[in-house]
Amino acid sequence: xxxxxxxxxxxxxxxxxxxxxxxxxxxxxxxxxxxxxxxxxxxxxxxxxxxxxxxxxxxxxxxxxxxxxxxxxxxxxxxxxxxxxxxxxxxxxxxxxxxxxxxxxxxxxxxxxxxxxxxxxxxxxxxxxxxxxxxxxxxxxxxxxxxxxxxxxxxxxxxxxxxxxxxxxxxxxxxxxxxxxxxxxxxxxxxxxxxxxxxxxxxxxxxxxxxxxxxxxxxxxxxxxxxxxxxxxxxxxxxxxxxxxxxxxxxxxxxxxxxxxxx
Ligand SMILES: [Zn+2]
Numbered sequence: 001x002x003x004x005x006x007x008x009x010x011x012x013x014x015x016x017x018x019x020x021x022x023x024x025x026x027x028x029x030x031x032x033x034x035x036x037x038x039x040x041x042x043x044x045x046x047x048x049x050x051x052x053x054x055x056x057x058x059x060x061x062x063x064x065x066x067x068x069x070x071x072x073x074x075x076x077x078x079x080x081x082x083x084x085x086x087x088x089x090x091x092x093x094x095x096x097x098x099x100x101x102x103x104x105x106x107x108x109x110x111x112x113x114x115x116x117x118x119x120x121x122x123x124x125x126x127x128x129x130x131x132x133x134x135x136x137x138x139x140x141x142x143x144x145x146x147x148x149x150x151x152x153x154x155x156x157x158x159x160x161x162x163x164x165x166x167x168x169x170x171x172x173x174x175x176x177x178x179x180x181x182x183x184x185x186x187x188x189x190x191x192x193x194x195x196x197x198x199x200x201x202x203x204x205x206x207x208x209x210x211x212x213x214x215x216x217x218x219x220x221x222x223x224x225x226x227x228x229x230x231x232x233x234x235x236x237x238x239x240x241x242x243x244x245x246x247x248x249x250x251x252x253x254x255x256x257x258x259x260x261x262x263x
Contacts, residue, residue, distance in 0.1 A: 009103070012055070013027050013054075013055055016054065021217070021218060021221070022213070022217060025217075026213070026216075026217035026218075027055055029216045029217055030054060030055045030056050030057065030213070030216055030217070031055055031056075031057045032057055033056050033057055033058065033126050033127075033216050034057070034058040034060070034124055034125045034126050035051060035056050035058065035059050035060070035125065035126060035127055035128070035129065035212060036059075036060045036061075036062075036121060036122060036125040036127070036128040036129070037051075037059060037060070037061045037062070037128070037129045037131050038062055038063075038113050038121075038128060038129070038130055038131055038132045038137060038141055039062075039063050039130070039131035039132040039133060039137070040061050040062075040063040040065075040077070040089040040090050040093050040131060041063070041065070041071065041074075041075050041089070041131060041133060042071075042074040042075050042131075042157065042196065042198070042201040042205070043130075043131040043155050043156075043157065043201060043204060043205045043208065044061065044063065044093075044129075044131025044132075045075045045076050045077035045078070045089075045093060045131075045205075046076055046201060046202055046205030046206070046209075047129050047131055047155075047205045047208050047209050047212075048061060048077065048093060048097055048106075048131075049076065049077065049097065049100065050205065050206065050209035051129075051209060051212060052097045052098075052100055052101045052104045052106065053100055053101055054209070054213065055101070055103070055104075056104065056212070056216075057103075057104060057105060058104070058105045058106075058107070059097070059104060059105070059106050059107070060106075060107040060109065060121065060125065061090045061093060061094070061106065061107070061108050061109065062090065062109040062111055062112070062113055062117070062121055063088075063089045063090045063109075063110070063111075063131075064088075064110055064111050064112045065088070065089050066086045066087060066088055066089065067082040067083050067086070067087050067088075067089055067092065068083060069083050071083075073198050074196060074198035074201045075089075076202075077089075077092070077093050077096050077097075078092060078093075088108075088110045090108035090109060090110055091108050091110065093106075093108065094106040094107075094108040109121070112137075113132070113137050113140060113141060114140070115140065118140055118141065118144045119144065122144055122145075122148055122150060125150065126150075126151075126215075126216070127150060127151040127152060127153070127212065127215055127216075128141060128145065128150060128151075128152040128153075129152065129153045129155070129208055129209075129212060130152060130153060130154045130155050130156075130208075131155065131205075135179075135181075138154060138156075138175060139175065139176065139181050142167070142174050142175040142176055142249060143176075143249055145167065145169055145174070146169040146170075146174055146249050146250045146253065149169050149170060149253075150169070151166070151167065151168045151169070151215050151219075152167050153165075153166050153167070153208045153211045153212060153215075154166075154167060154175055155204045155205065155207075155208045156204070157196050157200050157201050157204055158193075158195070158196060159195055159196065159197065159200075159232075160197045160200050160230055160231045160232035160233075161200060161228065161229065161230045161231075162200045162201070162203060162204035162228070162229045163204070163226065163227065163228050163229070164204050164207050164208055164211070164223075164226075164227050165178065165223070165225070165226045165227065165241070166211045166215070166222045166223045166224070168215075168219070168222065169250055169253055170250070170253035170254055170255060171255070172224060172241075172243065173241045173242055173243045173244065173247075173250075174243075174247060174249050174250040175249075176244070176247050176248065176249040176250065177241070177242070177243050177244040177247045177249075177250060178226060178241045178244075197231060197232070199231050200229060200230075200231045203229055203231065204229065207223075207227065207229075211223055224240075224241075225238040225239055225240055225241060226238070226239045226241045227239075243255070
């Protein structure tokens with residue numbers, strides 16, 4: 001791509017390409033990137049908008065849900081007519097995303113991430129973003145990401161709290177290194193039920209989107225901690241996390257020896 005020959009494209013992205021760590025080279029990396037998004041609810045809708053507006057060239061989105069009234073307070077891609085029409089989220093999301101940036105390719109999949117679908121979902125992608133609402137899907141994604149050595153960005157919200165972590169298999173802890181898979185004890189946000197403050201969704205989605213940009217443009221600058229946010233307490237807590245040398249998921253990858261803290 002030559003921005004000298006494509007003024008329209010240059011003008012669209014000039015305000016972010018002007019950021020020194022981004023540049024024209026970064027923009028070109030986004031344009032050729034292929035990103036997957038698991039879930040198109042609160043986190044997923046906001047992440048999708050960020051990525052497509054920023055110029056990520058290809059986005060594959062999987063979700064089996066239809067838009068409902070209780071989604072509208074936080075799921076910023078959807079409007080009231082989508083509830084009335086019982087629209088599938090991924091289909092209406094693809095339409096809205098292309099209205100925002102017709103240069104993107106958005107592949108909407110109506111379905112769930114399962115042991116049967118995860119491999120085809122991840123095929124040909126560079127990385128995946130977690131916009132799911134449950135840890136079964138996240139641990140499934142984590143196992144597949146380790147298997148395919150594919151980076152992914154965990155995100156979760158509950159109440160006024162949220163968490164995010166960037167996982168690069170073999171170069172730091174996987175989700176299983178940090179959280180137990182045993183029953184509900186795995187879910188740090190479980191106490192909130194289905195309640196969620198919409199502003200924390202926006203914050204976690206923005207942080208996840210930023211991690212995607214960094215993984216694509218300058219992977220060394222990615223976040224290496226588990227970040228916990230509470231917008232009601234206005235607290236931001238970064239917790240250093242390390243690989244579990246006996247992790248049942250990722251200990252077979254290089255660099256898992258005891259005492260190794262990779263980055
Ligand atoms: Zn692990």
